[in-house]
Amino acid sequence: MVILESLSWEVSVMLKLKNVVLVRDKKTILHIDDFQLAEGEMLAVIGPNGAGKSTLLKVLALLEEPTEGEIFFRGERVTGKNALSIRRRMAVVFQEPLLLNTTVFNNVAQGLKFRGVAGPEIERRVNYWLERLGISGLRNRTPLHLSGGEAQRVGLARAFVLEPEVIFLDEPFSALDFPTRVDLLEQLSELLANTGTTAVFVTHDFTEIPYLTGNVAVVDGGTVVYRGKLKEIMKEAASIPVIKHLLKPLQKSMLVQDYFQEV
Ligand SMILES: Nc1ncnc2c1ncn2[C@@H]1O[C@H](COP(=O)(O)OP(=O)(O)OP(=O)(O)O)[C@@H](O)[C@H]1O
Numbered sequence: 001m002v003i004l005e006s007l008s009w010e011v012s013v014m015l016k017l018k019n020v021v022l023v024r025d026k027k028t029i030l031h032i033d034d035f036q037l038a039e040g041e042m043l044a045v046i047g048p049n050g051a052g053k054s055t056l057l058k059v060l061a062l063l064e065e066p067t068e069g070e071i072f073f074r075g076e077r078v079t080g081k082n083a084l085s086i087r088r089r090m091a092v093v094f095q096e097p098l099l100l101n102t103t104v105f106n107n108v109a110q111g112l113k114f115r116g117v118a119g120p121e122i123e124r125r126v127n128y129w130l131e132r133l134g135i136s137g138l139r140n141r142t143p144l145h146l147s148g149g150e151a152q153r154v155g156l157a158r159a160f161v162l163e164p165e166v167i168f169l170d171e172p173f174s175a176l177d178f179p180t181r182v183d184l185l186e187q188l189s190e191l192l193a194n195t196g197t198t199a200v201f202v203t204h205d206f207t208e209i210p211y212l213t214g215n216v217a218v219v220d221g222g223t224v225v226y227r228g229k230l231k232e233i234m235k236e237a238a239s240i241p242v243i244k245h246l247l248k249p250l251q252k253s254m255l256v257q258d259y260f261q262e263v
């Protein structure tokens, strides 16, 4: 692993993985010696299909227990005893929002109900986040007939309503058309900045990263092969096969841009 920029000692670490190994079907699918996510950091995780991005995200979000190794949340080692209470300080958004067959309002309220939040407070918080994500008009709709963009706004509202300390997003906008994707990336960036929420955003598309952050971890073969600033990674791209591979479609889309400039 090439470390381009080590975290300074003053930055407090929110999440840390130490010698983590995850074995499934007798195959090691994740092995991370040392990984740190700083307080308030917005980190993009990029890598090809099957690299281990979702597995890393699920381990960080305490949704998958590693076979070996330790996880620390704000310096406290995660154990069977404290995992659930720590997990409740986190939120996750997946590519396919896992919505329930009830109203949008109830979908957003669900996590707060689980956490035992009182009715009027649920009402206030859900209304606030529906408004903030521009989906107040959908409150009584069921998710079945929502567009992909609307459904993902509901997914974001479900996560932000929990006021999590850290939010994990696994390719949340990959299935959306380009204009909707850009809208949501811009909105997410603003929400993260305004709330100061620490975030990990998994993508396989380099073009999504600059909307959100300059901090990148490149995952390949179940491990973090590169961690640093996006600009530095771009400079080194030619010498790192996995990055070269991921940048290829981008170069092709630049060819399309040239074409449009010519006509
Ligand atoms: N429960 C499991 N049992 C066996 N193998 C698994 C399991 N979960 C993941 N894997 C394997 O681990 C590897 C990493 O999977 P993962 O889903 O983390 O990749 P990814 O980088 O998120 O890929 P994608 O870009 O396609 O989403 C893959 O080869 C996958 O088949």
Ligand SMILES: [Mg+2]
Pocket: 053, 054, 055, 170
């Ligand atoms: Mg994945």
